[in-house]
Structures are given as structure tokens and as C-alpha cells.
Amino acid sequence: MIEWFPSDAMHPVLEGLFAVGGDPLLWLLVLAGVLLGMIVGVLPGFGPPAAMALLFPLTYVMPPLPGIAMLAGIFYGAKYGGAVTSILLGIPGETDAVATLLEGHPLARAGRARQALAAATLASFCGGMAAIFMMAALAPVLTEAALYLGPAGRFTLMLTALALVALLGPGGFHRNAVMVFLGLVLALPGMDPVHGTERMTLGGHLWGGVELTSMLLGLFGIGDILDSLLRPPPKNTERGGSEAERDASVERGSGLNAFFAALRGSLLGFAAGLVPCGAGVTASFASHALEKKLSRYPESFGKGAWAGLTGPEASNNAAAVASFAPLLLLGLPTNPIMAALLGALTIGGIVPGPRLPLEQGEFYWGLIFSLALGNILLLALGLGLSRVWAALALLPWRLVWPCVLMLCLIGSLMGAGGMEGPVQCVFFGILSALLRRGGFSPAPLVLAFVLGPRLESGLVQMISGGLF
Amino acid sequence: MSPRIFAVVPLVCAACWTLLAGVRRGLTLRGADMPFPGPGLWPALAGTGLLLCTLALCFSRTQSVPSPFQPLHDGNMRRAARNSLSGLALACVLWLCLTPFSGWLFSSAAALFLAARAAGNSSKTAALMAVIMPALLYFCIVRGLGWPLPDSLPFRSAL
Structure with a gap:
């Protein structure tokens, strides 16, 4: 039995609480992360992985907890930001926000935009907080289970995660499988993690291997710009129906229903967040379908049902928070954002895995408290600045992308400390555009790239230990 | 020529190069009493996997998804x-x-x-x-x- 709370030391939960409460820099950075995430979520064509990659180099000069807390803030801030454009403009800023659009935009068109935004903000808060409580409660159980895993168990778990990414990821099984193996191949150049020898360095040019920062900035930063320039302009998904019809269709007696929908959505989202790839989208659509099935007025769905808005919104934020559990307790990233966070954790000297809450309790519980802090800030900013988000959503893309391009190039220069970073960033930007044109998604590639060296070490450990 | 070839050829080349690099570096090392995995084993496995998946993609029937992009070559693209x-x-x-x-x-x-x-x-x-x-x-x-x-x-x- 693990001694969770050793008697000779301060309670790890209290240590975490003091680490967050007594650090004003952390508060500022979480605020900055949440703000940036909301901005990124509101701006169509620029995703949270790109925003995280832009700020990724800053974690080199920061203590681990504030750095990771800031990056985490971008993630769930962007989840909420995606809902703003869905509700107000009928354009989902994030893929997870499509289910929110189905009910939120009709509500906005019926003159209830502010109420819809407030409901979405409260539901996001509810989902996030519920997931944080569940994560804290489940930590001892997950940790005890994970401690029984040997090298073979860990290897199988990582392999299963990649198989799930190939099966569930966007783009179809065959394309995802190709991306997974391409990610494993891209992780090969540089130093062999087991034998310590140089391999596939193209005459020493790739001695340091492929830079994670440059790859993320290229695939998601420059890739998003190229994607938005090559795609036809988004169509506003207006729906028909008279104003009177829309008003009549809004579900009656819906306050309590919406609250219970958010609770159900939180549970669904938390479960989905533990599974690799596509968690948010799956959870939000599943929640929308569930609410429609449970509703006494199923005909109001698609025309502005409150339960159909709060359920998916809560589930998508709960899934975002839940995806931290496999990362922190198993060292298993379930999406590209978690892969970037895994890189940031490694840089900060934090080893994710079942022993994290035991050996670095202050960091683990500090991060959980910082997630709660971020959610409270998200609620305040979401309710207080709804007009600003609406204005920001209308910012012309022609002003945004040149700045994003420069940030990508300078960010990769910062990450690599030399010109190989920007060169790799541009290469991955072009690769991303080509891959997306062919219907491939870069997400499985990034996950496999991050897990590649761990899989290799695991395989060699297994063979050397006579497990085959 | 099918546009699919433009995706498949570089992937097959990368897979073959990785596979060869792995084989050249040695799949096994001689240990005292049993063979030890060599530095080329993982590259060879990754290269083989990429090659097989690319070939599977090439011959699969369910791979034609409508492209969300505008064609670049037919003058359809916006000037901006x-x-x-x-x-x-x-x-x-x-x-x-x-x-x-x-x-x-x-x-x-x-x-x-x-x-x-x-x-x-x-x-x-x-x-x-x-x-x-x-x-x-x-x-x-x-x-x-x-x-x-x-x-x-x-x-x-x-x-």
C-alpha cells in the first residue's frame, strides 16, 4: 500500500495549494495563458497547438509549474473561445465547438446571444471543475494501478494508445497509420536513446534530431496559415425558420435541465478525455445526442435548446481537463497539445508517470490547483469580456497571419537556438499543407514522434529482459 | 498520373531509406549468451511499418475523401x-x-x-x-x- 500522505512531511495537497497561492507570477501566467487561449479560440484558422508551440520556448526560462500552468491555460481557454465564434457567428473556432454551434447560434439569432454565451461559460466552468475533482479523486487509484505496470505493460500501453490514435483520429485508419509510422521515422534522427550512437543525421545536419518546437510551429502554426489560405472562405451556417418559430422552439423550464445536462456532459467528457485522440469532438456530439434523447422537447434540438448547448460545452471542457490524467499519471499524451506539454515537462525535469504524485507531489497538486484557478479566471473573463470576444472574432485574417508567421519563425529560432529551427519549421509547414491536402491529419504524427523514443527504449528493455 | 502517386512515392522512399539504414546498422548485437537488440532494430521496424502502411493505403479502396481545398491549377483560386x-x-x-x-x-x-x-x-x-x-x-x-x-x-x- 502506498503511503500517500507521509507523516513527517507537509501534506502534498497543502504544498500544492501553497505553491499556487503564494506565487503571483503563476497567477499572472495562468491569466495570460487563459487570455491567449481565448483569443486563439476566437480567431478562426489558428489553433491551440500552434499557440502552445509559440509559447513553448518560454518554458525553457521558467520554473516548471508556472510554465506548464500557462500552457494548460491556453488549452482550455481555446476550448471556450471556440464556443464564442460558434454562438455569435456560426463559425466554430475549434472542431470541438461544432456541437455548441447547433444550439448556440440559433439562440443568438433569436436575440439571446448574451444568455447563450453566459450559459456556455457556466457550462465550461462546471465541466472543468467537475473534471478537476474527478482527476484529484481518481489519482490514487490510477497511480496504484499504474505502479504494477512493468516495461512490457508500459510498452503495450503506449502501443495501444498509438493504435487508438490510428483508429479514432481524424482522417481514417489507413492515413492515420501512415502518419503514426511517419512520426516514428521522424523521431529516429539524432542520438540513439539506447546505444547513445549517432544515426540518420544526414551528414551531421540532424545531429540534435528533429526539434519538437519547430515541428509543432511548422505543422500547426504555418500549417494553419496555409490551410486557411488554401481553403474556400467559411460559409456562415445560417439556418432557416422564422423568428417566431425559433422563439417558440426554445425549450421551456430549461434552467435546471441545462444544469443537469452540464453535469451529465462533464461525466461523459471526463470519460472521453482519458481516451487518445478526438476526445472533445466525440464527447460533445455524444452529449448532444444524449440530451436530445433525454429531453421532453426533442423537437427543439437544432433550434436553440439550452440543454443541447450546456451539455456539449461542459463535456468538451471536461475532456480537455481529463486528458491531463493519462499524461501526468501514465506519461501518455492523448492529443498533440498533451504531446507538447510532455515535451515541456521533460524540459522542466519533471518525469510524468505513476510516481509523479508521490515524488513530486507539490508539482502535481500545484498543477491541479492551477487548473482550478484557470477555470475560475475563465469564468470571470468569459462573463466579463463577452463584447471583446465578439469584436475580436471579426478581426480580419489579413492582419493576423503575417504576425503569426513571424512568431512561428522567431519561436523556432528561440527553441533551437540556431537557424536549423526556422528551416525545420518552414519544412514542416510545407509538409503540413501537403499532408492536409492529401487528407492526412498531423495529430497522429506528433503523438508518435513524442512516444517514439520511449517505445524504442521499452522494446529494447523488454527484449534484453528476456520478455520475448 | 494519379495525384496519389505524389503522396505514395516520397513515403515509400522514406520508408525504404529508414529500413536500409536500420539493416545497415545491425538488427542484433552479440551478447554473452543471447543476442541483444542492435541499434538498427527500431529503425528497421519503423521503416517496415511505414512501407507496409503506405502500400496498404495505396491499395485500399476507402481512401478517396473529398478534398476541402480549392484546386491550385485551374484558375479557380482567389487572387488574394x-x-x-x-x-x-x-x-x-x-x-x-x-x-x-x-x-x-x-x-x-x-x-x-x-x-x-x-x-x-x-x-x-x-x-x-x-x-x-x-x-x-x-x-x-x-x-x-x-x-x-x-x-x-x-x-x-x-x-
């Missing part, structure tokens, strides 16, 4: 998007060529001006963006965070 794309490419090339010699501040300002103009902004807006953005980054990153971004002559000698 075409200008933006060429501006983006030129800005990247300019930044990559200028940075080792002039430092990131000047190259960023020049590349940003070019990209902003190509994006359809007026000269005044582009000039404002080219001044404000690098200055903001300089004060936030170099001054604020103390991040030693490589710049001008010392950077050139380091290269």
Missing part, C-alpha cells in the same frame, strides 16, 4: 489567396536569408512588411505592423525575459 501564398513564401525565404547576416530584428521587420502587404494590407498598416511587432517582441523576449536571441554579427560568426 494566391498573392498571400506567394507573399508568405517570399517572406519566409527573405527571413531565412537575412537573419544570419542582419539579425532577427531587421529581418523580421522586412519579412513582416512583405507578408503584410501580400496579405492585402495598405503600405501604412504594413509599415506599422513591421515596426510594432518586432519592437514588442524585443522588449518582451530579449529585455523582459532575458532570452538571448541570436542577433547580427556574433550570430554570423557562430554560424
Whole structure:
């Protein structure tokens, strides 16, 4: 039995609480992360992985907890930001926000935009907080289970995660499988993690291997710009129906229903967040379908049902928070954002895995408290600045992308400390555009790239230990 | 020729190169009493996996998904998007060529001006963006965070 709370030391939960409460820099950075995430979520064509990659180099000069807390803030801030454009403009800023659009935009068109935004903000808060409580409660159980895993168990778990990414990821099984193996191949150049020898360095040019920062900035930063320039302009998904019809269709007696929908959505989202790839989208659509099935007025769905808005919104934020559990307790990233966070954790000297809450309790519980802090800030900013988000959503893309391009190039220069970073960033930007044109998604590639060296070490450990 | 070939050929080449690199480095090492996995084992496995998956993709029937993109070659593309794309490419090339010699501040300002103009902004807006953005980054990153971004002559000698 693990001694969770050793008697000779301060309670790890209290240590975490003091680490967050007594650090004003952390508060500022979480605020900055949440703000940036909301901005990124509101701006169509620029995703949270790109925003995280832009700020990724800053974690080199920061203590681990504030750095990771800031990056985490971008993630769930962007989840909420995606809902703003869905509700107000009928354009989902994030893929997870499509289910929110189905009910939120009709509500906005019926003159209830502010109420819809407030409901979405409260539901996001509810989902996030519920997931944080569940994560804290489940930590001892997950940790005890994970401690029984040997090298073979860990290897199988990582392999299963990649198989799930190939099966569930966007783009179809065959394309995802190709991306997974391409990610494993891209992780090969540089130093062999087991034998310590140089391999596939193209005459020493790739001695340091492929830079994670440059790859993320290229695939998601420059890739998003190229994607938005090559795609036809988004169509506003207006729906028909008279104003009177829309008003009549809004579900009656819906306050309590919406609250219970958010609770159900939180549970669904938390479960989905533990599974690799596509968690948010799956959870939000599943929640929308569930609410429609449970509703006494199923005909109001698609025309502005409150339960159909709060359920998916809560589930998508709960899934975002839940995806931290496999990362922190198993060292298993379930999406590209978690892969970037895994890189940031490694840089900060934090080893994710079942022993994290035991050996670095202050960091683990500090991060959980910082997630709660971020959610409270998200609620305040979401309710207080709804007009600003609406204005920001209308910012012309022609002003945004040149700045994003420069940030990508300078960010990769910062990450690599030399010109190989920007060169790799541009290469991955072009690769991303080509891959997306062919219907491939870069997400499985990034996950496999991050897990590649761990899989290799695991395989060699297994063979050397006579497990085959 | 099918456009699929453009995706398959580079992937097959990368897979074969990885597979060969793995085999050349040795799949096993001789240990005292049993073979030990060699440095080429993982590259060979990854290369084989990529090759097999690419071939499976090539022969699978369920792979034609409608492309969300506009074709680039039939004149269907918006002029603004075409200008933006060429501006983006030129800005990247300019930044990559200028940075080792002039430092990131000047190259960023020049590349940003070019990209902003190509994006359809007026000269005044582009000039404002080219001044404000690098200055903001300089004060936030170099001054604020103390991040030693490589710049001008010392950077050139380091290269």
C-alpha cells in the first residue's frame, strides 16, 4: 500500500495549494495563458497547438509549474473561445465547438446571444471543475494501478494508445497509420536513446534530431496559415425558420435541465478525455445526442435548446481537463497539445508517470490547483469580456497571419537556438499543407514522434529482459 | 498520373531509406549468451511499418475523401489567396536569408512588411505592423525575459 500522505512531511495537497497561492507570477501566467487561449479560440484558422508551440520556448526560462500552468491555460481557454465564434457567428473556432454551434447560434439569432454565451461559460466552468475533482479523486487509484505496470505493460500501453490514435483520429485508419509510422521515422534522427550512437543525421545536419518546437510551429502554426489560405472562405451556417418559430422552439423550464445536462456532459467528457485522440469532438456530439434523447422537447434540438448547448460545452471542457490524467499519471499524451506539454515537462525535469504524485507531489497538486484557478479566471473573463470576444472574432485574417508567421519563425529560432529551427519549421509547414491536402491529419504524427523514443527504449528493455 | 502517386512515392522512399539504414546498422548485437537488440532494430521496424502502411493505403479502396481545398491549377483560386501564398513564401525565404547576416530584428521587420502587404494590407498598416511587432517582441523576449536571441554579427560568426 502506498503511503500517500507521509507523516513527517507537509501534506502534498497543502504544498500544492501553497505553491499556487503564494506565487503571483503563476497567477499572472495562468491569466495570460487563459487570455491567449481565448483569443486563439476566437480567431478562426489558428489553433491551440500552434499557440502552445509559440509559447513553448518560454518554458525553457521558467520554473516548471508556472510554465506548464500557462500552457494548460491556453488549452482550455481555446476550448471556450471556440464556443464564442460558434454562438455569435456560426463559425466554430475549434472542431470541438461544432456541437455548441447547433444550439448556440440559433439562440443568438433569436436575440439571446448574451444568455447563450453566459450559459456556455457556466457550462465550461462546471465541466472543468467537475473534471478537476474527478482527476484529484481518481489519482490514487490510477497511480496504484499504474505502479504494477512493468516495461512490457508500459510498452503495450503506449502501443495501444498509438493504435487508438490510428483508429479514432481524424482522417481514417489507413492515413492515420501512415502518419503514426511517419512520426516514428521522424523521431529516429539524432542520438540513439539506447546505444547513445549517432544515426540518420544526414551528414551531421540532424545531429540534435528533429526539434519538437519547430515541428509543432511548422505543422500547426504555418500549417494553419496555409490551410486557411488554401481553403474556400467559411460559409456562415445560417439556418432557416422564422423568428417566431425559433422563439417558440426554445425549450421551456430549461434552467435546471441545462444544469443537469452540464453535469451529465462533464461525466461523459471526463470519460472521453482519458481516451487518445478526438476526445472533445466525440464527447460533445455524444452529449448532444444524449440530451436530445433525454429531453421532453426533442423537437427543439437544432433550434436553440439550452440543454443541447450546456451539455456539449461542459463535456468538451471536461475532456480537455481529463486528458491531463493519462499524461501526468501514465506519461501518455492523448492529443498533440498533451504531446507538447510532455515535451515541456521533460524540459522542466519533471518525469510524468505513476510516481509523479508521490515524488513530486507539490508539482502535481500545484498543477491541479492551477487548473482550478484557470477555470475560475475563465469564468470571470468569459462573463466579463463577452463584447471583446465578439469584436475580436471579426478581426480580419489579413492582419493576423503575417504576425503569426513571424512568431512561428522567431519561436523556432528561440527553441533551437540556431537557424536549423526556422528551416525545420518552414519544412514542416510545407509538409503540413501537403499532408492536409492529401487528407492526412498531423495529430497522429506528433503523438508518435513524442512516444517514439520511449517505445524504442521499452522494446529494447523488454527484449534484453528476456520478455520475448 | 494519379495525384496519389505524389503522396505514395516520397513515403515509400522514406520508408525504404529508414529500413536500409536500420539493416545497415545491425538488427542484433552479440551478447554473452543471447543476442541483444542492435541499434538498427527500431529503425528497421519503423521503416517496415511505414512501407507496409503506405502500400496498404495505396491499395485500399476507402481512401478517396473529398478534398476541402480549392484546386491550385485551374484558375479557380482567389487572387488574394494566391498573392498571400506567394507573399508568405517570399517572406519566409527573405527571413531565412537575412537573419544570419542582419539579425532577427531587421529581418523580421522586412519579412513582416512583405507578408503584410501580400496579405492585402495598405503600405501604412504594413509599415506599422513591421515596426510594432518586432519592437514588442524585443522588449518582451530579449529585455523582459532575458532570452538571448541570436542577433547580427556574433550570430554570423557562430554560424
